[in-house]
Amino acid sequence: MSTTTQSKTGSKKLALGMPTPEEITAGGIPGISARPKLPPDLMAKLNNEELEEVEDIELPTEPMTINMGPSHPATHGTVRIILTIDGETVRDSDVQVGYLHRCFEKEAEAATYTQVFPYTDRLNYVSPLLNNVGFALAVEKLLGIVDRLPERASYIRVIVGEISRITDHLTCLGASAMEVGGFTPFLWMIKVREWLWELLEELTGARLTHSYVRIGGVAQDLPEHFIEKLRAVLEKSVEVLGECESLLVKNRIFRDRMDGVGTISAEDAIAWGWTGPCLRSTGVPYDVRKDHPYLVYDRFEFDVPVGSVGDNYDRVAVRLEEIRQSMRILDQACKQIPAGPVLLDEPRICMPPKNAVYNTIESMIGHFKLIVDGIKVPPGEVYSYTEGGNGELGFYIVSDGSGRPYRCHVRAPSFIHTQALSKLILGAGIADIIPTFGLINMIGGECDR
Amino acid sequence: MAETPPSPMKSSIAAALRETQSPSPPPVAPPAAASAAPAGSAPSSAPPPSDIVTIKLDGRDVQAKKGANLLEVCLSNGVDVSYFCYHPGLSSPAVCRQCLVEVVGQPKLVPACFTPIADKMEVNTATPRVLGIRRQMLEFTLVNHPVDCPICDKAGECTLQKQYQDWDHVGSRSSIPKVHKPKMQDLGPHIVLDAERCILCTRCIRVCDEVAGEKQLTMAWRGDREQLTVAPGHQLDNPYSLNTVDVCPVGALTSKDFRFTMRAWELFSTSSVCPGCATGCNVEVHHAQGEIWRLVPRENLQVNKYWMCDEGRFTYKNVRHKRLTSARIGGGRGQPAQITSIDKAVAFAAERLDRLASGGGTIGLVFSAQTTNEALFALSQVAQKLSTRGATIRTYVTGTAARPERADKILRSADTNPNAAGAKLFAGTGAGDASALLSDLKAGKLKGLWMAGGDLPLTEQALFDAAPLVDGLELFICQAVHDSPLLRRAQVQLPAAAWAEVDGSFTNNKNLVQRLRKAVTPQGDARSHLELIGQIAKKANLAQSEKWQVSARQAFLQMVASVSSSLPAGADPAQSVAAGFASADWGREYLPVQLRFANSRG
């Protein structure tokens, strides 16, 4: 592969009128702003010896700047990567997020706490229920009712959360396989995801934008035969998963694409603030469900899968194993789930039963006040974190005592993972960008919250 | 509207907000008003020490004036006590029993609103006994309350809803059928009564008795059949009747005007001043979706206390009706005017004005008493420039006609212009009135006329008859909010923003300069008088970048500096209009907040 550095003869206009690096750095090309100088460690990597030594035997070349995204088939979720490439090698990249800015935080600050749930659905839109649960737990922590949550509600939250985690990982893995050309496993995984979504639709009334969790519990109890249906689906899913594995993990071509690509060390990953499957791929067994158990996660036996190298393959394997572990949790949760109410009996927080609202003035007043004024959350601030599909999903909420958050911030794992993308793809080929980007699993809704 | 007890989970933000929304009385206030400062703020002049007693309120020592109302002391010290029948502007009958508190040494609970404090009194407001009684009282109040929230206009700002949610939130234990009473009773021209919802607090009766001075409402029957009524053959028709709707803690009394048009919680509130008369009652403009839905009085003990008149509440309708929404030029002398852009109309006016002034013509400037101080000040600045350019300036003060029949000793004033004092001040001592203007026009003394505000104290017919007088003018510029026969004869017709669409100030009949705030965006192309004057002055090279051309706030600051520069220190606003300016304050800017989040009502 062509791996020369920039020619020493000075830059001249390339064929086809492509901008020269100088023009780009000087900001002389309309639409491309001047870029800051690279950090020293990246410069050092750029100028390392391995790259230098082959310079003499090749024709002098000049780097080309090329735009990947914002609308590019691989950039699911609108991200723009400005690449400086030398042949096929990425010499520099500038990852620009923000093309999908949804104003989640500001929207949340203009809405009552209950109204935020539909917005959280659209954060990480492949695992909306995990976001629902995360947000509800944050508000509940501020309200001080976490310990009083009904057990059944906690179990239901675990069940829907783990189903969402499976769908999240299936989407990530399937899309990554599809992007490296393996279209068939993608559709098989989507098929499994569809089964799970059908289950969730039965439970929540919507396939994707569930807005199912409420402060103090969940909106509705499980429908009839939900547990049995879930077990049946999981059984079928394991088979499909095995077939997908045989097409991907064991396939040498796929392995070649993944092995040693996008490698990051555990120290770096922690320094970048990574969490979730991406961090675990480097060998750090940090899982919020294990380390800081919430809901009823301390009652389940499950393992934290970790990788050993921190490359794309580890990220694939960790996610695959996590699907199995989630299935394990689901299995145990289905056995343990108790009967009981699914919403806290606390009239200042939870809506009264509909029948009472229709018939008594007391419940009617409570109903009105909860909707008009919102849930009055005592003043204070809280940071609550859960294990989202992509990593630690944190909600930081400041309450001023009124019915809506004064400040609502999301620690979105996708945003934090995407920071490191530039470093991961440095020196790799264009073809490596896609799986690396895909396995970081940037979800636009979450990244550009 | 006035009950604003601090809620147990009151937010600092909401508190800060309320502070900005509360009136900004001039620092130099009449001493009489100082003791009646809004609840919660320390009195500015301390009473003699002998009057101060110390009581123990929920375990902490609190100092207050001897004989003060215990409920007021509780509220001003941040102790939340629920109540329905108490109102700071009314007497206390202690009928609702909601504010019962425990006074150590007394076997029974006492109503806080009916108990004067005495030295060494020990009061507990949050013991289980008190809370239990409070809850029982609420349960009792709710026993016969209909399940009406969905159709009740008060929902969202209902005191009963608020107290239940704050103090009770327990289901009813009663299963007997509710007592039914008449609904939708017509009480008067503005009011509808729903007797089922009434919780018999008698606030409305006291408003009529004590504020309006007309004993029109009373309670009839007893026990669970007790209900509010008017005397047979009579109506609730006093000019302050709509205050009963404001003070009603539930939706028993509703305003026909506001009824079923908008939900209270969806409204945004902007504090402003009523433009209905020279009293200048402080109001909250409640608006949503770009429209004003109602006006409610805003507490200001110096001006209107907690009240306003019914007529004043309907002044918002003027903002919608008969508006001039686009500029027109070329009217007069029987020709129809052409609609054009503001810029073209301004350029047209400026060019003619410049020519007229340079030619040494006589120009009449009309200072309307319906217009803000800032616009009038700007016009006076322009007048100076015009006269230095060679024009002869005559000034006139106009406005709507006085209505002596509406004057009373309470709030209503005969002068229906909100800013007569300001207009007189800026028009100068030699200013004529509307009749002088008409006679000058008749005599042909004026070559040009520039009206900042199109109101004249004439009836529609008289105005129509007088209108041809302006046809003899070389230039007639009219900036007007509403369409009128006179305006249609102007060569330059400029749409001006109405009072609720501008920032600015009015000077009331007590020489207080009070702040208007922009609540809604101007209709059509309309712009504020100040902006229009500024643009004409700019185009005519009368002023380029004066401070008053920048913004209403800059104009205000320049105006205050300019007016008060010639004043002796410590001038009494009661004595001169100018002294009112010396102590005027622009106040803080804020974005309107939806009432459901503002924590201000109900």
Added chain:
Amino acid sequence: MSTHHAPSTTEASSSTGGKVRGKIGVRVVGRPDSLEQRIYLPEVIRGLGVTAKHFFANLFSRKYTVTVQYPEQKLRYPDRNRGLHRLMLRDDGQVRCVACMLCPTVCPAHCITIVPEETGNGNEKRPRIFEIDELRCVVCGLCVEACPCDAIRMDSGVHAPAVDYRGDAIQTKIDMLKRGTHSVATQGGVGPDWREKQPTVKQYDPPK
């Protein structure tokens, strides 16, 4: 949060995988790398076998096929599915809605427009205009939850139709009343048995 305390994060993160520490069961994912894999062909052929199995099974018996031939075949939406809105009716056929405005208040998408009017009869208030812009609607169901009169529901079993013009996506009161059915939820305090009595409502039967 739970009272269970797991080993702290720092301790966990200092380990580099492989070992099981404390209560955290850590499983290091494998990196199988046999000779079979290295020479490409065996696994490639095995992979072809898997896909060929699906191909033939689907070709001859549709064994794994999950496709639904949409306009001809339709899946039944679950009971809880949130579809197009519908407005419920009173006993006398009038709209149940009293224009209390809770649904536009709670709607995060601001898609509901209600203009109330006075009825002149005992119901006092009703919507003169009740419109829902289905393009803005985010189908969260909060309006149904907020309705204190059982007037608006989303269990119509009909999904929002495709439209050519934005205006066509606005559901008017008439549209929603057409899908409406009679609701037995009573209002105004019927008596002591509301706690036990569940409203039994005729299920809306979507058009086939």
Added chain:
Amino acid sequence: MIDSILMFLAEHTAVAALLKLLLLVLGFVMPLASLSTWAERRQSAMMQDRLGPNRANIGPVKLWGILHFVADAIKMMFKEDVVPSKVDRFLFALAPVMAIAPVLITFAVIPFGPDLCVGQVMSVVTDPATCKATIPLQVARMDVGMLFYFALASLAVYGTTLAGWASYNKWSLLGGLRASSQMMSYEVCMGLSLMGAFLVYGSLEPNAIVTAQGSNILHWGIFTQPLAFVLFFTAAIAETKRAPFDLPEGEPELIGYFVEYSGMRFGIFFLAEFIETIFLSAVVATVFLGGWQVPGLDSSGFGSLHLPHLVVVLLQVVAWSLKILMLCWLQLLIRWTLPRFRPDQLMRLGWKQLLPLSLINIIITAAVVLWRSGGK
């Protein structure tokens, strides 16, 4: 009647060649290529548990959706043909032609049946050499047939490279460059892997290779040259630029050298790809699967079961078609199963693995051939 027509054709070879070309291209290759656009979608659907396109119909005639290729063609033709500004218009227009023309031409050397014995079509022919006149079922029979194929196949690279360069798009340029490097690298390997077969069958002429393989299935290339079969098949798939070697297109990364093409111009690239697939199947069938040979079927029939010459020929043509269809199916199966290579891995595979293996194959084959011929 038939005999006289055949005799006329046997004498006027140019007319015969034209007819054969029309028959082959219009009667077989083009329909098959068009159909494979539908077949690919249906086959991938079946592999992926879907149904695939099955709705295109003319009235009640549905034919499992086969008509989709008609719909596609009509759509392609009536789509707006967008030519971006600043492109090199001539080369931009030339590229699709350069992509499709060489592949079609190379079909000339593919034998799709045995020589037709003129005058004896209805009788049993035991030895074709005794025929008075023959019509070869091959458009052009030349001694350097396979070299002709290599020569023309390497022209196809111009189509992709020009398309990439002329489009005035950096992505398409990258795709074009990838395409040219990939095709050039793999042509070497392709040529060398066939060398063994040439040694075994002693000819460069495709029909001679087919004839030499005979009806004994064990003498077919796939058994005499198993390694070469794998190598050639791999390299040839790479040559068609289809998954797992679709790097020049690389859908989610580069989008392809034809990113700026639309309408029928894009359709031609698309079609060329499918024609290449068919052509590759034809070559593999010719060299490794006995071409038109049917196991056990000699020119006189199956052993003692004698068949008229025409029946034999028809059977053999059908066999040839079936072999091609089967190979096309196999290619589609591969395309929808395997993920894509990375450019460097592709080069490594080509130069460091396939090339040495094919050299080894030549040496071993040469040694065996030498040993079998007794050192002569």
